[in-house]
Amino acid sequence: MSASVELENVCADFGSFRAVDNVSVTINAGEFFSFLGPSGCGKTTILRMVSGFISPSQGVIRIGGEDMRNSRPNQRPTALIFQNLALFPLMPIWENIAFGLEVRGVDKKKRRERAEELLRLVDLPDAADKAVSQLSGGQKQRVAIARALAVEPAVMLLDEPLSALDLKLRQHMRAELRAIQKRTNVTFIYITHDQGEALAMSDKVAVMSHGKLQQVASPREIYDRPANGFVASFVGENNVLTGTITGESGGSASFETALGTFAARLGPGAGKESKLYLRPEHLRLTAEPTAANRIPVEVTDVAFEGNFISIHTRDATGKALVSEARNDGRSQIPERGARLFAEFDADQAVILADGTPARKGEPA
Numbered sequence: 001m002s003a004s005v006e007l008e009n010v011c012a013d014f015g016s017f018r019a020v021d022n023v024s025v026t027i028n029a030g031e032f033f034s035f036l037g038p039s040g041c042g043k044t045t046i047l048r049m050v051s052g053f054i055s056p057s058q059g060v061i062r063i064g065g066e067d068m069r070n071s072r073p074n075q076r077p078t079a080l081i082f083q084n085l086a087l088f089p090l091m092p093i094w095e096n097i098a099f100g101l102e103v104r105g106v107d108k109k110k111r112r113e114r115a116e117e118l119l120r121l122v123d124l125p126d127a128a129d130k131a132v133s134q135l136s137g138g139q140k141q142r143v144a145i146a147r148a149l150a151v152e153p154a155v156m157l158l159d160e161p162l163s164a165l166d167l168k169l170r171q172h173m174r175a176e177l178r179a180i181q182k183r184t185n186v187t188f189i190y191i192t193h194d195q196g197e198a199l200a201m202s203d204k205v206a207v208m209s210h211g212k213l214q215q216v217a218s219p220r221e222i223y224d225r226p227a228n229g230f231v232a233s234f235v236g237e238n239n240v241l242t243g244t245i246t247g248e249s250g251g252s253a254s255f256e257t258a259l260g261t262f263a264a265r266l267g268p269g270a271g272k273e274s275k276l277y278l279r280p281e282h283l284r285l286t287a288e289p290t291a292a293n294r295i296p297v298e299v300t301d302v303a304f305e306g307n308f309i310s311i312h313t314r315d316a317t318g319k320a321l322v323s324e325a326r327n328d329g330r331s332q333i334p335e336r337g338a339r340l341f342a343e344f345d346a347d348q349a350v351i352l353a354d355g356t357p358a359r360k361g362e363p364a
């Protein structure tokens, strides 16, 4: 079973400080949905309102179409998973998983069967009789997920559940979590400040800043078509050029900067206070430019990043521009000090409205 979650004009105020500012979003049943944003942007507060631990100051939350205003946390079809999971150290794994069922009066045989079924689901089929101390961090996290699923929630709320794990395990668990979500078809609402996690796992991502939703879209759209400068800079890397729009035609514009005038795509909301955003992977370094958009640069550093190489450059005004080359043995990697051109195609550069306004109760 899974359920949709709707937030309609939801605000959360702590005194005069607005932590969540007029958020409206629909999360479809069976979706893996992430809230992504920097620390303090209001993600956890949203999760706590959906789970019922705090009430919205304004607005409505519906789960499965039902207004949750008068439902306490234990009356909601939700289960919550934290970063610091608390398994009971003196109980074997299967009893940890079945604990919620015992509270509900399910008999021991059924509890054991359900625990074993869930252990198969989270890919730990032989762990039923093990002690908590015998499991690794990642395995414990999977047990915590099995325990949350035991009571058959329609919505799972996950609050940065992987942040205590090391990098390799975190990457492995991304795939695991996604697989578990697809197998169960339970709605997953996942909060994270890690863009890699959000992009890799989610059907849809909501990018947040200062309590406000900035964009709600598929991971691909968030990356390829950011709605504003905040999303463009927070998700992935971008070179940012300041300037002014001097002409427009169709979906593109000419943008005058201290380095010259460039043709670029006009993003949503672009106006006077806009900036030009250019991803490092779209900036090509060459001695013989072919594109009209070109900037003379000098290479200042070449950094090996594993699967790609970051090439740091400086233009005539002293501004740093970063370009990326794939480490595939075929890319030409320039030497430090080389004088080249950084060129880019107009449809890969986008002009976007700037950042996000400050929220109520906060200095601008």
Ligand SMILES: Nc1ncnc2c1ncn2[C@@H]1O[C@H](COP(=O)(O)OP(=O)(O)OP(=O)(O)O)[C@@H](O)[C@H]1O
Binding pocket: 014, 017, 019, 037, 038, 039, 040, 041, 042, 043, 044, 045, 046, 193
């Ligand atoms: N009970 C509270 N009283 C006062 N302010 C609060 C309270 N809870 C949260 N806040 C404030 O609201 C803002 C949003 O907090 P929230 O925990 O939702 O952010 P977050 O995006 O989850 O951040 P993090 O990733 O660091 O957990 C923060 O500025 C925080 O200090």
